[in-house]
Amino acid sequence: MISAEIHNDTSALAEFEPASLDHDVLEVAMGPHHPSTHGVFRMDLVLDGETVVKLKPVFGYLHRNHEKIAEQNGYLAAIPYTDRLDYICSMTNNWAYVLTVEKLAGITVPERAEYIRVIVGELTRLFNHVCLAGFLLQDMGALGTPLMYAFREREKILDLFEALSGSRMMCNYLRFGGCRCDFPEGWIARAGEVVSNFSAFLDEFEALLTDNEILQARAQGVGVLPAALAINAGVTGPSLRASGVDYDLRKVDKYGIYARFEFRVPLGKNGDVFDRYMVRILEARESLKILEAALAAIPEGPILDPKTKLRGLRPKAGEAYGRIEAPKGELGFYLISDGGPKPYRFRVRPPSLINLTILEDLCLGHTVADVVVILGSIDIVLGEVDR
Amino acid sequence: MLGSGIIKGFIETGRNFAESYFVPERLTTVQYPEEQLPPHENTRTIPFLVYDASDPAVGLRCTACQICEQECPPGCIRIVKDTTKKPDFVGKMQFQPAVFEIDISVCMGCGICAEVCPFDSIKMDHVFNLCAVERLESMLVRKERLAKSNDYFRSIHPREAREIDAQRGEEKAKAEAKTRAAAAAKASPATNPVCGAAA
Numbered sequence: 001m002i003s004a005e006i007h008n009d010t011s012a013l014a015e016f017e018p019a020s021l022d023h024d025v026l027e028v029a030m031g032p033h034h035p036s037t038h039g040v041f042r043m044d045l046v047l048d049g050e051t052v053v054k055l056k057p058v059f060g061y062l063h064r065n066h067e068k069i070a071e072q073n074g075y076l077a078a079i080p081y082t083d084r085l086d087y088i089c090s091m092t093n094n095w096a097y098v099l100t101v102e103k104l105a106g107i108t109v110p111e112r113a114e115y116i117r118v119i120v121g122e123l124t125r126l127f128n129h130v131c132l133a134g135f136l137l138q139d140m141g142a143l144g145t146p147l148m149y150a151f152r153e154r155e156k157i158l159d160l161f162e163a164l165s166g167s168r169m170m171c172n173y174l175r176f177g178g179c180r181c182d183f184p185e186g187w188i189a190r191a192g193e194v195v196s197n198f199s200a201f202l203d204e205f206e207a208l209l210t211d212n213e214i215l216q217a218r219a220q221g222v223g224v225l226p227a228a229l230a231i232n233a234g235v236t237g238p239s240l241r242a243s244g245v246d247y248d249l250r251k252v253d254k255y256g257i258y259a260r261f262e263f264r265v266p267l268g269k270n271g272d273v274f275d276r277y278m279v280r281i282l283e284a285r286e287s288l289k290i291l292e293a294a295l296a297a298i299p300e301g302p303i304l305d306p307k308t309k310l311r312g313l314r315p316k317a318g319e320a321y322g323r324i325e326a327p328k329g330e331l332g333f334y335l336i337s338d339g340g341p342k343p344y345r346f347r348v349r350p351p352s353l354i355n356l357t358i359l360e361d362l363c364l365g366h367t368v369a370d371v372v373v374i375l376g377s378i379d380i381v382l383g384e385v386d387r
Numbered sequence: 388m389l390g391s392g393i394i395k396g397f398i399e400t401g402r403n404f405a406e407s408y409f410v411p412e413r414l415t416t417v418q419y420p421e422e423q424l425p426p427h428e429n430t431r432t433i434p435f436l437v438y439d440a441s442d443p444a445v446g447l448r449c450t451a452c453q454i455c456e457q458e459c460p461p462g463c464i465r466i467v468k469d470t471t472k473k474p475d476f477v478g479k480m481q482f483q484p485a486v487f488e489i490d491i492s493v494c495m496g497c498g499i500c501a502e503v504c505p506f507d508s509i510k511m512d513h514v515f516n517l518c519a520v521e522r523l524e525s526m527l528v529r530k531e532r533l534a535k536s537n538d539y540f541r542s543i544h545p546r547e548a549r550e551i552d553a554q555r556g557e558e559k560a561k562a563e564a565k566t567r568a569a570a571a572a573k574a575s576p577a578t579n580p581v582c583g584a585a586a
Contacts (some may be wrong), residue, residue, distance in 0.1 A: 077460035080497035097450055152415050166431035166511065172497045180502065184429060184546075197412070208399040211392030311458060313502055 025053060026386035028368075032061050036139050036372040039382030041372065043359075050367045055360040059353075061385040066381040070346040075101055075176070075313045078346065083170040085348065086384040091120040091161070094174035099255060100322030100333040103177040105315035107255065108305055113178035114257045115298040119159070119191065120173065122294070123323075126198065127154040128327035129238070129280035129287075132379045134378065136277060139376035140218050146209060153201050156194050159196050163187060177308030184303040188295055195291045200285060207292035210278070219274035223362040224273060233358045237329025237351050238283060239378055242268035242275040256324075260297075261290045273377040280379075314341050326353055328379050348387055352380040428544055431498045431511035433491050436533045439476060443534035448508035450475065455500035463493035464500065475506075476555060477562035484581055487533060489515065490501040492526040507551045513543045 031042035040061035046054035066085065070078040082097045083090035094154055095117055102109065103251025109117075127150075134150030158168040163184055165173035173180050209215055225235070227243040248265045250258040266282035268275030315337040323332035336345040355378050362378075363371045407413040417424055434455075439446035451468040469485035500509045512535075519525035543546040 073460055074458070076499065076503075077458060080460050080495060080499065149403070151412075155415055162430060163427040163430065166498060167496065168430040170495070170497070172499070181429070184427075204399055204403075206397045212396050213389060213392050216392075309520075311454070383530075 004229045014268075030223060030368075030371070031058075037375065038135065038380055039385075040220060041129055041380070041385070043375075045368065045371070047368065052363050052368065053373060055363045055371070057356060057359050059356075059382065059385050062382045064387065066387040067348060071343055074311075074341050075264060075315075075343065076341075080170065081173070083172055084383055085350065085387060086326065086331075086352065086381045087169060088131065088381055089124045089327050090171045091124045091173060092331065094171065095121055096322060096324045096326060096331040098174045098176045098331050099324060100320050100335050101313070101315070103322050104267075104318060104320035104337055105176065105313060106337050107135055107177045107308055110178055110302045110305055111299050112182075112301040112302045113305075115294050116179050116183075116257070116303065117256055118175060118294045119222045119291060119298070120164070120171075120259070122291045123157050123160065123191070124328045125287045126284050127157045128379075130154065130202075132280055132376075133205070133209065133277060136273075136373065137215070139372045140215065141234050142215075146205070149201075149205060149208070153198065160187065160194060161189055161359045163190075175304060175308070175310060176313070177310075178302070178304035180304075182303050188298065191291075194294050195276050195288060195295065198287070199288055202281065202288075206281060210281070211255055215269055215277075216274065218370075219277060219377075221270070222273045222366060222370050223377060224272045225358060225362055229358060229361060230271070233361075234354050235329070235358060237325070237327070237355065237379075238279045239276055239329065239355050241265065241283075242279045243271035244269055249323060249330055253323065253325075255322075262294050263287075263290050269385060273373055276377040276379075287346070312341055313349040314339060319345075323349070326351055328381070328384070329355055348384075348386040350387060352382075352384040356380050393574050407522070426513045426515075426543075428546060430513055431501075432496055432515050433494055433512050433517070433528075434489060434498075434500050434509050434533070435512045435535045435558050436487065436530070437508055437510055437537055438534050439537050441536070443531070445473070446537075447483065447530075447534055448475070448506050449487060450481040450506055450508070451487075452482075452505070454503050454505065458499055458503045460497060460499060462497055463490045464488070465490075477559050478566070479562075482574075484530060487530040488534060489528050490526060491528055492522055510540055510544065510547075534562050 026047045028045045028047055029042055030045055031037040032040040037043070042058040042061070044054075044056040044058060045052055064084070066081055069081055073081075079094055079097060082093040085093045101107070130150045131147075131154055134147035137146040138144070152372065161171055161173075162168045164187060165171040166179070216253065225239065225243050226244050229235075230243045230245060231238050235243075236249075237248070244267050246265055246267055250254065250263075251265060263286040266279050268279050317337055317339040319334070319336040321332055321334045323330050325331075330349065331351055332349035334345070334347040335343045338344040359375065359378065362374045366374065402508035403413060404540050416462050435446050439448065445492070451466055453468075456462075456464045456466045465486065465488045466484050469483045472480040473483050475481045496511070498511050537552075539549070541552075
């Protein structure tokens with residue numbers, strides 16, 4: 001339907017009328033089955049030669065009715081569906097949702113569970129950022145090598161997640177009032193080993209990439225996101241911080257126990273693709289610091305508040321908005337309860353979707369090859385965009 | 388010098404390639420399917436039903452309480468209660484399922500059924516090489532195919548099974564003690580002596 005609209009609407013093309021007869025603008029539908037669109041995502045491009053003069057993102061191919069399904073099911077049954085929003089970072093999705101339910105129903109979380117959340121959340125951030133760098137390099141034409149190195153390290157963390165929660169990606173691990181099960185034997189030691197080796201891997205990854213002249217030529221000065229536009233469009237996460245805006249919910253909201261950890265928020269200066277890459281690598285290094293502190297300080301104790309009612313939870317009528325700093329930006333859930341066993345309204349504020357709205361502004365005037373790189377640097381997951 | 392970054396990168400890939408022959412951290416893959424890594428204890432794929440002893444018809448732990456059916460997020464479980472009851476492990480009469488079906492083409496393997504089951508009956512399996520040539524009959528797993536022995540459960544979830552066995556053994560001992568006490572007292576021989584034990 002949308003494609004028919006753009007084809008019939010010739011007025012949109014009128015303003016790009018070619019200066020002479022020997023060249024014409026060209027409409028290209030890039031996607032939905034294109035390896036560089038990170039899922040089923042289409043961009044309707046209008047090209048003048050190789051330069052983008054208009055870009056229209058088209059999404060919805062992966063719409064699964066997440067919000068309505070959650071309104072049909074109870075509060076507990078929505079947790080496995082949140083895994084499937086941003087299917088790379090299921091732990092942080094769980095976290096944002098359970099945080100909102102806890103706010104809504106006034107549930108407290110035991111100390112140990114708070115530490116577990118920080119540990120699994122930061123591990124998620126770690127591999128999300130590394131994989132993003134790998135995907136970005138793949139979009140630039142480095143087929144395989146950086147991505148495979150990133151996936152090799154990610155595999156070690158997914159292995160930890162599987163030992164803990166039973167599933168590599170669809171963890172379904174956190175619960176309102178705590179989490180589902182305690183660490184298996186020797187898990188903390190293994191996690192400590194992965195974390196202590198990760199710093200060496202980041203050094204190696206940076207030696208492979210950061211100084212690479214091709215990466216610099218492709219990334220520096222490309223897709224510049226001015227801070228004002230980023231703030232106006234509601235962009236959050238590493239993309240916002242790469243534009244130099246100091247806004248990290250872990251510092252602003254201090255949700256959970258983040259106030260106890262020492263870490264810095266890396267900021268970019270130019271807001272280009274290279275800054276967005278660099279901010280993520282630096283953030284991964286800061287995550288390592290948090291992880292080391294959390295793994296050392298984790299106390300013994302219960303992992304689930306014994307007063308929590310997992311089945312048949314009926315929060316009293318009211319509303320709550322909970323948000324966390326997910327690896328991709330501010331992930332928020334908005335819940336309204338009418339006192340029944342199901343949420344009256346369930347709404348997700350997905351960082352991927354809102355960060356995607358600036359795509360056209362970043363791409364205008366660049367070539368098609370740069371569009372691919374810019375899209376890669378925004379870091380979207382279509383499961384979260386379309387929900 | 389222009390190009391020094393690229394050369395540095397090549398040195399890195401070269402080191403990775405060479406070390407992949409003798410440093411295990413560099414080569415993390417195995418030659419599947421000839422070589423397979425053992426699954427973790429917590430690994431979950433699809434649910435199954437546990438039965439005690441050797442006969443699934445007698446030892447099935449499921450009491451058809453239908454909690455898993457209500458809580459299943461995609462609604463892939465269907466249970467029909469049988470009209471007759473059978474004694475459970477402490478001797479108390481309990482309902483049993485006449486029909487217990489899981490549509491594993493719908494099941495998303497979240498494990499909520501195993502989490503909410505109050506009778507330790509439904510548990511998550513480790514099988515993952517599930518394939519079929521049609522999607523109706525072979526994807527609808529009925530009670531007979533779902534039922535797996537407690538020995539199998541012990542083999543895949545040793546830690547969890549130990550805890551459950553200990554707990555059930557305790558409950559059984561308590562119930563037997565109560566039966567003996569009731570038999571010894573003989574004050575009211577007609578009452579059901581174990582009705583309080585499982586509560």
